[in-house]
Amino acid sequence: MGITKRAILGLTCAFGMSAALAGSALADAHGGWKPKKPVEFVVMAGKGGGADKAVRLMQAIIAEDKLAPVPITPVNKPGGSGAEALVYMKGKNGDNHTIMFTLNSFYTTPLRQKALGVDITTFTPVMRMAEDTFCLWVNSDRKDINSVDDFVKEAKAAGNKWIMAGTGKNSEDNLLTDFLNTAYGLDMKYVPYKGGGKVAKELAGNNANSTVNNPSEQLGFYEAGKTKPLACFTPERISLFKDAPTFKELGKDFVYFMQRTVVGAPGMNGDAAKYYNELFTKVFNSEKWQTYRKKKALVGPALAGDALMDYWKKERDIHKKMLIDMGAIKG
Amino acid sequence: MTVRMAELCMAVTMTIFSVYLMYKSAELPIGWIEGEGPGGGFWPFWLAAVMLLSCGGILFNWVKRKTAVAASEETYIERGVMWDVGLVAGSLIITVALFHWIGVYGALPLFLLFYLKFMGRHGWPLSVGLAITIPVVTFLFFEIMLKITLPKGITEELFYPIYPLFF
């Protein structure tokens, strides 16, 4: 047993070395870059969260339709609101086999933790797969709350006894809560939980008074009639919730999205970036992904290359202003 | 070194460690924030304080020779044991260090060979056989079946031609 395996390993190694040299030469001549080993797909969040689920769906689509010659392996690096993932990617400078799935902590974490020395404009833009939307939710038991006006009246009366549940301090949910507090003169108390699913459940179980969850996180409870959306932070009404107005309609011009974007390591080879771009275009256009987008009320067209980079710069500036306004960072 | 001496060293080390933990926890507010409850450093700080307190208790027992280890004048680690345990621990440290450089598949065979041949005094056929079989099984189980990539260091490129055989 040992001997045959040893022989096989020896052979493969010898074969491997020569083939590796030949292979790299061949690829260069051919021009078409292909991954040579399993590709690491870093997730800026923990197992079982919204981003993680999306990554595992993309992994499944790639595996099922055999879109890539190697497996795509998700690696969760949730530490420090994505700081760990960003530092990891920064260290993978010039690596062609590491990509990452990002959220808005892609902007906020480097802004808040300058010591990390992460410059997101050095990362390689691959493709924006979607933009997730946000709505204001309350429990359906609150028959007295059917509009934002009712909500404001009740929340004002409750003062700081009004509990807004969200995911993490200074996260997207926190930004939106601060916006609502300022815009409507409220004093809601923000309680951070771990993960959007948990937040949705706290609302459905009446342990929180309201949330600003993504529809994807609250959808199950919405369909079961446990929670209801009052208004959404979108430019137009979301087709799933026709009755919920946008904040724009209500006279507060505030639109907010969460990006769901695939990013490459900084300094990635141009051919490799092109390869991933083509790969994720296929994923984006796949029926499974499109169904997922529709079901989860995800919006935003695919965005790649320079257009994606411009989008990042614009969003980063917006987030910088928001963080300064809420006092999380200094100008 | 006697057990009694070792007990003192450990207690002193842990006292210093507790103080360090308290100092490090104090980077975040360690007090009670009105209307919110404890600050971010509260939990680790006060627990580290209890650690410090228990170190005090351990030291008190040491002075009073109250516990078996505090009174024991036996040798803490005998010379022969120190040699064996030290070799094993040292080889583990070197193996992990080698993970960074020559990767799992470079370091594991060396570790196995060292352990089987020199610690275990087994024959060459068995030692070499296992030193090769175990990494191969590891590769097949973790990398191929479970798709968990292990660190490879400079041996990375050698694996490029192997992957297409399996995927």
Next chain:
Amino acid sequence: MMEIISLLAGGFAVAFEPLNLMLVIIGCTLGLFIGAMPGLGSVNGVAILLPLTFLVPPTGAIIFLAAIYYGAMYGGAISSIMLGIPGASTAVATTFDGRPLAKQGMADKALTAAAVASFVGGTISVLLFTFFAPPLAHVALVFGAPEEFALMLLAFATFVGLGGDDIWKTIFSICIGLVLSAVGLDIISGEPRLIFADITGFMHGINFLVLAIGIYGIGEMLWTVEENHKAGGRSMLSEATVTVKRTIANLRELLGAWKAMAMGSFLGYFVGILPAAGATPGSLMAYGIAKQISKEPDKFGEGAIDGVAAPEAANNAASTGSMLPMLTLGIPGSPTTAILLGGMVIWGLEPGPLLFTQHADFVWGLIASLYVANFFAVVINVAFIPVFIAVLKMPFTILAPIIFVLCLIGGYAPTKDLHDVWLMIIFGIVGYLMRKLDYPLAPAVLAIVLGPLAEPALRQSLLIGDGSFNIFFSRPYSASIMTAALVLMFLPVFKLIYDKMKKKPQAAEG
């Protein structure tokens, strides 16, 4: 009732389709081996094999994953007993008595007890699941942060008295575990916390597995190296044998553990239903309570059969329990169900209150396959016991390097960060040195498991309750759990006083 039975019968028809049956068997076997690896538990098994399930229809897929989940739950006990390394947090309690039994040459007894208890736990919980799903789902929903903290306190309370004779060292051990569990991110303030020397590896916190594999894997092996040296190089990890006669005797002895098993099954199921808790607190509490209700509590920690049976029944029951909120509410009760949930979304099934009505075939197919998976898992497990025993009989100098390799890779696999492997080695060496000085280390491992669940729940509760502890007593569920925890915590004190009062008159008589 009749309706449930007819639905279940339909479910069995689904489960017994050849493809599904095959998936159950493959899943159980794979799960058993993944679970038996130190460092890999049901979470890893389910996450890693998730993409494989796209080759089969959704019902087949969930059956496959559920079988892996069950198999891994059985498998977790194997490394706990054989190597003393808990493969996952759910199997920590199993090491407390499983390992001593193995050391006394009774690994077969411990393994049999674990398998049978798992089967009992699995069966009782699936029955409970079948007949009492919807009303319990409501409890899961109203369970908020105060209830979670109360539950964690209860879990700690059941463990009063675990640890060594040196009270200071026990307290030290609990506290160091709790402090290490605080490393990483403080979710309430969003600030990084205890990032030693600014090393980014600390940002994801110290995973329980790093400490557990360090202490129980590396540390325990160093300890055995020492014993091996003293025994002149001839020591073995366990010298158990398997014979039909022994097995029958083991099974007979197990009959005496029925109380522990039944208690573990019910407790595990109910704790498993509660969101965020999962199987870990369930199995720990089952162990603690088994010790408290036992006639021979002193035998616990030295090889009590009840100490293996109770937590094993509980963790399997809890894994069924945690599927309940997942299916009915779309809330994962444990990390593993979080991934199952992700899988269901990918297959196009929306978990939630409507699942039972809209996809009845899926739900009942799953429930039926839980019965089937449970049956096959116990059969496969028992069939492998002689193999595991044979493995333990290999010379220590061959087994030791293999176990070290498993530890190193097991420490790396969950986070794919060599930083964690380094930490594990440090914990192993320091743990070995501390153990030689009678520091009890089990409390530290328990603390690092429960700490990350307890602290956020405490702070969230206080935040909601304006910083007042009243919140824990103003809510019905939280108040009752809290009271139970406090009673349990002070029970040993009352007992002590009671014993003293009883002794005094006797002394006077004497």
